[in-house]
Amino acid sequence: MTALRRRVRIRSGQMPPLDLQTICDKCNKSRAHGNHQKCSKQRQAEGIARRNTQHSTVTHGMD
Numbered sequence: 001m002t003a004l005r006r007r008v009r010i011r012s013g014q015m016p017p018l019d020l021q022t023i024c025d026k027c028n029k030s031r032a033h034g035n036h037q038k039c040s041k042q043r044q045a046e047g048i049a050r051r052n053t054q055h056s057t058v059t060h061g062m063d
Contacts, residue, residue, distance in 0.1 A: 024031050026039035 022031060023029070024036055024039050026042055027036070029036075
């Protein structure tokens with residue numbers, strides 16, 4: 001029974017609690033229920049756009 005309750009240690013320190021959201025930031029519904037594939041695709045598209053914007057500012061800043 002104690003094997004199931006072990007604490008995870010990273011570099012001999014205790015692992016901090018995970019920062020997971022239980023509510024979807026796109027549809028404001030519980031992430032544990034329903035299909036969030038559309039929300040995921042929207043989140044991915046926003047991430048790609050953000051990275052492209054950051055990349056273009058870094059590239060143009062070096063000229």
